[in-house]
Amino acid sequence: MAEQRVSDGPLSLDDRRLLVELQSFGVRVVGGDRTLGRRGGAGPSDALFMYVRGLPLTVPQHAEYVGGSPYTLRLDGVKPSLFREDELVGVVGLPRRPKIYDMQTADGIPYWKIALLHLDSIASTVVQKCIYWGTPEQCGFCGIELTRGEQTIPVKTPAQLAEVCSAAHEFDGAVDATLTTGSINRRDRGALYISRCAAAIKDACGIPVQVQFEPPDELSVIDDVHRAGVDAVGIHIETFDPDVLARVAAGKAQCGVEGYFRTWERAVEVFGRGRVTTYVILGMGERRELIEEGCRRAIEMGVYPFVVPIRPVPGTLLADTPTPDPDYVAAIYRSVSAMLAEHGLDHVEAAAGCARCQACSGLSAWERVFEKEANGGHFQLGTVQAS
Numbered sequence: 001m002a003e004q005r006v007s008d009g010p011l012s013l014d015d016r017r018l019l020v021e022l023q024s025f026g027v028r029v030v031g032g033d034r035t036l037g038r039r040g041g042a043g044p045s046d047a048l049f050m051y052v053r054g055l056p057l058t059v060p061q062h063a064e065y066v067g068g069s070p071y072t073l074r075l076d077g078v079k080p081s082l083f084r085e086d087e088l089v090g091v092v093g094l095p096r097r098p099k100i101y102d103m104q105t106a107d108g109i110p111y112w113k114i115a116l117l118h119l120d121s122i123a124s125t126v127v128q129k130c131i132y133w134g135t136p137e138q139c140g141f142c143g144i145e146l147t148r149g150e151q152t153i154p155v156k157t158p159a160q161l162a163e164v165c166s167a168a169h170e171f172d173g174a175v176d177a178t179l180t181t182g183s184i185n186r187r188d189r190g191a192l193y194i195s196r197c198a199a200a201i202k203d204a205c206g207i208p209v210q211v212q213f214e215p216p217d218e219l220s221v222i223d224d225v226h227r228a229g230v231d232a233v234g235i236h237i238e239t240f241d242p243d244v245l246a247r248v249a250a251g252k253a254q255c256g257v258e259g260y261f262r263t264w265e266r267a268v269e270v271f272g273r274g275r276v277t278t279y280v281i282l283g284m285g286e287r288r289e290l291i292e293e294g295c296r297r298a299i300e301m302g303v304y305p306f307v308v309p310i311r312p313v314p315g316t317l318l319a320d321t322p323t324p325d326p327d328y329v330a331a332i333y334r335s336v337s338a339m340l341a342e343h344g345l346d347h348v349e350a351a352a353g354c355a356r357c358q359a360c361s362g363l364s365a366w367e368r369v370f371e372k373e374a375n376g377g378h379f380q381l382g383t384v385q386a387s
């Protein structure tokens, strides 16, 4: 199917409502190729990629709860069409099958086992294993080892990644690379290895690269990552509620919430404001006030909080967690986007990675309602009132 992008334009309140509902409820696919998205893995691991009202979006497709979604994507007509119940929402854009999915390395490894195209970002879970997996420290939302075997190779080399990312840039228009890893030790957590991979990608094709890793034991690792040529880092706290962090991600909770802030502080010094991001997952039983306080503190220091609703992935420990109420998600998007505007932080500064892409969050749809005052450099509410 040819790629279709819907033109950008101002988003109405109904548009933003649509985005949060799609991310919380998911979409059922009828007709055509029903295996459009990913299953398992790190990041947006149950995800159908599409463009809705001009915004890139990843939407749950495979989880059981999607069966109750009011949204259906019909692929049996002339154009891919989104319905809410029986009502036509509109035509949506679907990415075409990437050319690199039909390519392989000289020794016969399909490129799609090395990296996947997430809309216009080429992404890889470089080391598909984690020291926490199968232990009480495993993160409840994570599916990193679910896709090992037929779907991927467990460890990708710098040379393999350089080859695939260069091809994705050349043939599929990938504008950046996003590299993540399981925690492979209790020292640098894998940061140094993925930085070597990032260096190889940059040498080969020069695209910006974001790498994602846990806070390392020594802050000097952050300098090593920067020296490797990495453009941006994702150091993901997942939640600012310490009780929830301890319950759902015991391994990641060991450095404590303050450990993340210490790491971010150094990372912002080295990489700059906006080049450091963190996932903040909604819907795990967190206290809202702690989420908003944490986001405010992160934003003030120059860290972009990439807020997303939990996407319970089949096979993970949190597979049966209900998805969050869209009104709750929208309320957090609204308050966090206001903080971002107040502090002049924008997702476009991220350079690479999840915050640059935005498809797993609806935050950028709310960011659009703020505009910078012409004089003074302050931000204020734009002509579209935030809901």
Ligand code: SF4
Binding pocket: 129, 130, 131, 132, 133, 137, 138, 139, 142, 143, 144, 181, 182, 183, 214, 249, 251, 252
């Ligand atoms: S640290 Fe947690 S989220 Fe990261 S790979 Fe390990 S189990 Fe998954």
